[in-house]
Amino acid sequence: MDFFRSQDLARSKSRGLVLSFLTATLAVAVVGGFILAWLLAVTGAAPGQDPPDRGLVMALGALIAGIILLASALRHRQLAAGGGEVARTLGGRALTGEESDPRYRRLENVVEEMAIAAGLPVPAVYVLDQESGINAFAAGLGTRDAAIAVTRGALETLTRDELQGVVGHEFSHILNGDMRLNQRLLGYLFGLMVVSLIGRTILEAAGRGRVGRSSASARAPARGALGLGLTGAPALAVAGLGLIVLGWLGVLAGRVLQAAVSRQRELLADASAVQFTRNPAGLAGALRKIAASGHGARLTAARRDEVRHMLFADSRRLAGLLATHPTIERRLQALEPGRHPGLAVSRPRTGLVGEIGQPGPASLVSASRLLASLPPAATDAAHGDWDAPLLALALIAEAKNPLRDHQLSAAGQTLGVSAAESLASLANSVRPMADDQRLVLLDLAAPALRRQSLPRRETLASLARRFAEADGIIAPFEAALLANLELYLREEDTHLTHRRPSVAPPGSAALGLVQWMANAAGGRRDAALATGRQVLAESGFPGMAATDLPAGELPPAGAAGILGQMDYQYRAILVEALDAAAREDGVLQPRESALLRACCAALECPLPRTLDERANSLPVTVP
Amino acid sequence: MALLVILAIVAALGLYVVFAYNGLVDRRNRMKNAFAQIDVQLTRRHDLIPNLVESVKGYMQHERETLEAVISARNQAIAGLQAAAARPGDPDAIRKLAGSEAALDSALGRLLAVVEAYPELKADENMLRLQEELSSTENKVAFARQSFNDAVMAYNTACQSFPTNFIAGVFSFQQGEFLEIEAESKREVPTVSF
Incomplete structure (x- = not known):
């Protein structure tokens, strides 16, 4: 899959997701409003009318919709702190690079090697210490704030190859643009599930034997919140029943949304992981261990249901429409020898742009070499x-x-x-x-x-x-x-607040970048600049006709910041222009290649490493 | 009329030759591409050996010969790989690579057998990691080798089948060689389990 297209697709899909979320909220609000009004009438808490009073239904519906929207807005704000927030919600602990347990260090090494190979910034690594099931997920809004979390069960049971397969699967989610979609869905799910969470919390509090005192104190907020002048037992009954029904409705709507984020993405991530590592045995081994172990992929954290759609393997065994993943048998089938998933995937673009987001085993070798050096x-x-x-x-x-x-x-x-x-x-x-x-x-x-x-x-x-x-x-x-x-x-929260998806790409910032690149060309600076500029103009980079060079030096992070808002199709053109400027004299100097890599990183276009030197670059030591 | 028929036949023959030729080129390119994956994994294997020697040599004062054998086998394997990577369609180069890799396998096997005699070394974390990586690379080599051999088989079959074999003969398409690495003694990579 073309990296740039899949990133843009993910953005437009997140817009579609907003629509589905609003529809789901509306449905829950309307149905919930009716049911609550009916309950109020039946329990005699409100004046009974056969068709419930329309004003009451609308007020209750608006209240429900308000709760859902408010809760999901708050959750989105929290999630803007980065991918690590999700891991912390599930009881994750960040690894600090100074671990003594070799299994933790192995995880860090595997993640670092893959990130360097793919040309991505190294994500934060989290371990879910309380979980003995085998599972993992990647979270974050962009490549720069990504986090990868792995359960303790996975660390204890998987071999290095299997762990690499699982981590490769998670990196594919990052590269295929799935993470952003998953993260947005998290915020919506929290809103839809918040009522059942409140219900669960109240039930748990009641179960702890504080019923006597809490019923007295629960009555007051119930009255205040509903503002309906309810008293005593009916109020509690209505609140309890209402919470149960509403919670159930919200969870159902959430499940449907989760399953709608396609199961196909998981198969794609498996295939990309194999393309990355060329080792289907690793991934298949991990899947088999999940199928064989008693704990499977189960999670125990209270808020596990929110993240179901972004896990490596489904934490519940739901079949059919509500399943978030294809069955393990189906995934294993796709990995069977002879099928070689991913190997036949063709690259829709050629040249440097075609390499972006498409790491292969050569990248891994190159990365481990670089790390060893x-x-x-x-x-x-x-x-x-x-x-x-x-x-x-x-x-x-x-x-x-x-x-x-x-x-x-x-x-x-x-x-x-x-x-x-x-x-x-x-x-x-x-x-x-x-x-x-x-x-x-x-x-x-x-x-x-x-x-x-x-x-x-x-x-x-x-x-x-x-x-x-x-x-x-x-x-x-x-x-x-x-x-x-x-x-x-x-x-990092600029991602959420300032993102304008189809903002017109600022031509002068792009030219500023090409100018840096040209500066590295030394004596041939003007020719390199002209080449880069020509590519921008010919490929239809918007605003090029009118744009002159920026007057002074553009502050580097400023340019990258402006360009970081740009649609990915335009970033592809820019990367092409930078590449053309760097190669204007026919050779890519090491300095130019490093600069190119740095520019790609600043544009969030992960450029995988390539293995361009032969094996003898490592010195042989004679004992 | 007859002329037209003859012209049509000639044109059809010409078209056939073009398609058959292109088909052969395509298969040969696939074979070469498949070799690139072997190249990558063998390169990784060769990269790991200096580290292995480095972490072993502190413990083994008396095993200089074994270590030197590993290093010289590695150097030969690198040369073999370079030659084969330059001409993956050349049966000679592939056979030589298979030979030098098998020699490296045996030398490594002897080294790892010696390692067994040093309990401290066996438990060394660095050593464990290297062995794990070696066996992982081994798996990947096997996988890459399988898809290379599949590609060779497809190409060779096309070269041998009638009537493509005439085209292959006329344009001198050389058949590919399967890559089979057989160590003298089948080496067992110690598996690491937790």
């Missing part, structure tokens, strides 16, 4: 909450010149003396590195950077900008690093 001290620093920001600063400072004394003293004033010392030693280890290695280090540091508090992120972003602008010129690679760092440090 990093000094362990630098990798450890990228994982640590304390060291990761300093590493990022060191990367920015070292992008052009060795770290200077005044930069160190600036860091010392803002972050403290010991931080400045660590910064200096990290800068020393960064100095001999190639651009490619620097970029990967920044990707590895992504989870730790996102864990920083908001004020600290702001301090870091401003320090990084000061470092980069120290000599008045921002070199192309420096600009790209800075753009990626600033995007990691930025608050």
Whole structure:
């Protein structure tokens, strides 16, 4: 599947989802309004009329719709904090890169390797410690705030290959644009299920033996909330029955919505995972273990039903229309030898654009090579909450010149003396590195950077900008690093609040990016710029005819920020233009290729790694 | 009229030749593409060996020969892979690759057998990870090899079938070689279980 098309498709599908959600809300409100009004009449709590009073029905319906809409709006706000929020709802714990249990480290390694291979920022990794079933999910709004959660049962029972298959399946959801859809659905489901959640909570509270006291206190809110002057037992009965019926209605509507987010996506994710790893045995092994184990894919967390549609395997065994996944037998069948799912998938686009979002086994090999080439001290620093920001600063400072004394003293004033010392030693280890290695280090540091508090992120972003602008010129690679760092440090809820799906793509920001790329071409800058510009114009990038070059240097993160709102079909054109500008002289220099990769990352177009050197690049050590 | 018939026959023959030729080229390309996947996985395997040697050599002071055998087998396998990757349609290159990979298999097998004698090394976390990755790569090589051999079979069948074999002969399409890696002693990769 074409990466760009599937991303745009996911966006238009989320718009369709809003419509289905509103329809479901309306249905629940109307039916719920009738039933509540009827209940009120039957219990004699309200003046009995045979056709219930229309005003009463409408008031109750509006109340129900209001509760649903309010609850889902609140949940959407919470979810904007990033994919980790979902994992925390289910009792997940974030791995911090300093785990001692080898099984946890193995999970982190598998995730890191796959992220680097696919050209994605490393997602936060969560473990659901309370769950002994085998399951996993990916959550998040975009590639930059993604989180992957795996149950303890999966870590304990799966081999590395099987774990890789499961993680590959989750990465496919990220690459196929399913995550965004799933995340939006979560907010809607919460709204629809909130009544049954309230009901469950009240029942549990009552079950804990506080009935005597709570019935007295429950009466008052019931009266206040309904405002109908109900008293005593009838009010409680109505509230109880009403909650049960409404909760059931909401859950049913939620199930239908969940199942509507197609089961086909799961088969596609399986196929993409096999295309990625070329190892159907791993995925099939994981599925077989789920089928064989007593716990299966079951989850025990109270709010498990909300996430059913985004799990690796269904946590319940519902068949037919309400099933969120194809049966395990069906998925195994699709993986059987001879079928080689995914291998026949053709690439609808050619060239660099065709590679985006399509990682293969060569990417994995290339990633593990790159990871092995990093000094362990630098990798450890990228994982640590304390060291990761300093590493990022060191990367920015070292992008052009060795770290200077005044930069160190600036860091010392803002972050403290010991931080400045660590910064200096990290800068020393960064100095001999190639651009490619620097970029990967920044990707590895992504989870730790996102864990920083908001004020600290702001301090870091401003320090990084000061470092980069120290000599008045921002070199192309420096600009790209800075753009990626600033995007990691930025608050993520812009996705929800400022997203305008079909915004006209700003031509001058695009030209600004092409200009950076051209700056890396040195002597052939003007020719490279002209080539890139020509591609933009010929492919119909909007607003190109009237657009002149941006007057000064565009702030890098600013350009990427503007372009990050753009439809993916236009991003494809832009990536093509950047590629054409980089290859204008017929060769892709390492510096240009690193810059290209950084630009793709800033545009959220994951560019997989390729294996372009032969095996002898690793040194042979003679004992 | 007769002329027309003859012309039609000639045209049909010409068309047949074009289609048959293109069909052969297509199958040969599929075979070459399938080799690319083997290339990737064998490269990964070759990448793992320096790490393996690195983590083993601290423990094994007296096994210098075994380690050197592994390294030289790896270097030969790399050369074999390079030659085969350049010409995946060449039976000689494929046979040589199969030979050098089998030699690497045996050398690795001997090394892993020696590892068994060092309990500390066997329990070493790094070592466990490497062994796990080696056996995982082994699985992937097997999978890639299977689809390469399928492609070779399809191509060879086309080369041998009547009447395509004439086309294959005239344009000298060389048949492909199956990749069969048989170690001297069938090596068992220790499985890791928790």
